[in-house]
Amino acid sequence: MTTAIQPHAPDASTGDLHLLSILESGLPAELGTADEPATYTVPVVFSRQVGRDERARIEDPATARRLAEQIGATGPPLRLAVSDRRLLVENTNLDQLRDGLAAALAAMLRDLGGELRAASDERAVAADARVVEERRRSDATHAAVSTIRFE
Template sequence: MTTTVPLHAPDATSDDLHLLSILESGLPGQIGTPDEPATYTVPAVFSRQVTRDERARIEDPETARRLAEQSGAPTTGPALRLVVSDRRLLIENTSLDRLRDGLAAALAAMLRDLGGDLRAARDERAVAAEAREVEERRRSDATHAAVSTIRFE
């Protein structure tokens, strides 16, 4: 049986990428025992499929470095690493305590910022495409007007 633990109440009106829950069945069985590892991989479930651009930003080592820094993760030991696997985010070299103590909030903020950045870039591309279309209509109209003045009489 697969158990997930909700991370937050998602905004149902938003199609921005966010994390829904931790996949509890993907956690190491040693959690809560004397053999619990200091760090491990925590699988979290995305709200939807990740795009190529989102994946590139999420998996960029600089993103993990900033998140670790923002959340106060220790500077010793293996570095935090983020890996997208289908609709899951594998948060490597962390723990549930680190997520609870700030990393989960930092991840949520990073995904909100990522969504805003990608929306802004998409809007800029749309404005540029509209400007090219207007210019092409202007050019076409000017060409048509020039052609219509020519008579072969």
């Protein structure tokens, strides 16, 4: 069974990575008992497979530090790890997620999607410029070659 962590899903038309729900079966069995740990790993389901660049940014320790600072987390350092289609939010708890970490994670992924789209757009523009320049160079070479006669 899973529990939603967002009141509504982001616009899936962008293809951006977002979080869908907490995987309840991955939570510690001690939750709600006297033996409940203060922090633990919370598995959260991604909307799709995570790309290489996305994974690198998500798992960068600086990302977890920024999130922890945003929510004022204390205790063991927050850590983010990608495992298949799950985000493992380590050294946290359901209260932290409810009280701001879930929203901070969603915002981080929205920002990440925008940044990666912008970088991709820049690469596409640069590639188009290289194609245009290569075509210009090829046309100029062809024009120069066509003026030469071996008569």
